[in-house]
Amino acid sequence: MVQPRPVRVFAVSSGKGGVGKTNVSVNLGVCLNELGHHVALMDADMGLANVDVLLGLQPKYNLSHLLSGERSLEEIIVEGPGGLKVVPGSSGLQRMSELTVGEQAGVIRAFSEIGSDIDVLIVDTAAGISGSVVNFARACQEIFLVVCDEPTSMTDAYAFIKLLNRDYGVFRFQILANMVPDERQGLALYTKLCKVTDRYLDVALNYLGAIPQDDYLKKSVQRQGPVSLLYPQSKSAQAFRALARKAEALPMSDAVSGRLEFFVERMIEYSSAAAL
Ligand SMILES: Nc1ncnc2c1ncn2[C@@H]1O[C@H](COP(=O)(O)OP(=O)(O)O)[C@@H](O)[C@H]1O
Ligand SMILES: [Mg+2]
Numbered sequence: 001m002v003q004p005r006p007v008r009v010f011a012v013s014s015g016k017g018g019v020g021k022t023n024v025s026v027n028l029g030v031c032l033n034e035l036g037h038h039v040a041l042m043d044a045d046m047g048l049a050n051v052d053v054l055l056g057l058q059p060k061y062n063l064s065h066l067l068s069g070e071r072s073l074e075e076i077i078v079e080g081p082g083g084l085k086v087v088p089g090s091s092g093l094q095r096m097s098e099l100t101v102g103e104q105a106g107v108i109r110a111f112s113e114i115g116s117d118i119d120v121l122i123v124d125t126a127a128g129i130s131g132s133v134v135n136f137a138r139a140c141q142e143i144f145l146v147v148c149d150e151p152t153s154m155t156d157a158y159a160f161i162k163l164l165n166r167d168y169g170v171f172r173f174q175i176l177a178n179m180v181p182d183e184r185q186g187l188a189l190y191t192k193l194c195k196v197t198d199r200y201l202d203v204a205l206n207y208l209g210a211i212p213q214d215d216y217l218k219k220s221v222q223r224q225g226p227v228s229l230l231y232p233q234s235k236s237a238q239a240f241r242a243l244a245r246k247a248e249a250l251p252m253s254d255a256v257s258g259r260l261e262f263f264v265e266r267m268i269e270y271s272s273a274a275a276l
Pocket of ligand 1: 014016017018019020021022023024045178179180211212213214215217218221236
């Protein structure tokens with residue numbers, strides 16, 4: 001049997017909605033693909049501007065069809081721009097906790113099968129700190145926390161870090177500043193967040209850099225495509241390419257990081273525990 005490549009699973013989260021999670025997820029995915037990775041993006045954000053809208057995709061099936069056994073994972077995956085594979089989420093995600101043991105085994109098997117084709121899974125989570133968001137985030141190896149220069153973004157990011165740290169022992173977070181006027185402002189946001197966490201929590205925040213406020217990104221949203229493909233020379237596209245290089249260089253710190261089914265096993269375990 002061919003040994004599957006180690007898979008990395010990144011969650012893209014934020015406390016507050018509308019800070020750029022879906023754009024970050026999509027463009028990070030596209031740029032990692034360009035670097036030669038095989039990337040899948042799981043849409044776990046049921047918000048309005050979700051991944052399929054942003055990419056102009058119209059998936060026929062979603063995760064709920066996989067869970068019910070009607071469709072295979074290969075059938076629900078849609079090919080996005082630049083070869084990005086998209087796993088449409090939908091309401092199926094809420095059903096994770098209600099699966100029978102047999103269904104759980106089916107989902108785990110499904111993911112272990114695509115595990116050999118991909119080496120990065122990006123999970124675009126919903127905003128907020130609800131149970132399912134927290135479960136997704138802590139099932140991943142790294143949490144990319146997107147913040148922008150708004151008081152509610154910062155306080156919600158802090159609340160997110162605090163909850164995951166105090167209740168679930170997560171201590172490492174990757175901070176990404178978005179919609180900032182320049183590099184300096186991005187770093188200032190990171191420093192501000194560190195000041196509060198250093199004082200009250202025992203966590204390590206790593207700075208991933210900043211994505212500038214960019215009208216080309218807005219234009220690309222209107223054109224339903226990723227800015228990194230539609231406007232590759234724009235400031236934000238350049239920043240996304242730099243982000244992808246940083247993301248691929250992150251050390252693989254999880255001892256069990258090699259298998260994708262591990263992420264799904266964790267998801268099921270956490271959501272089942274929450275349902276008890
Ligand atoms: N770097 C940026 N520059 C300009 N506008 C941005 C940027 N990032 C996000 N936006 C704006 O914010 C909106 C919400 O982004 P989105 O990725 O859908 O956020 P979320 O997934 O966190 O709700 C986008 O449609 C876009 O108009
Ligand atoms: Mg979103």
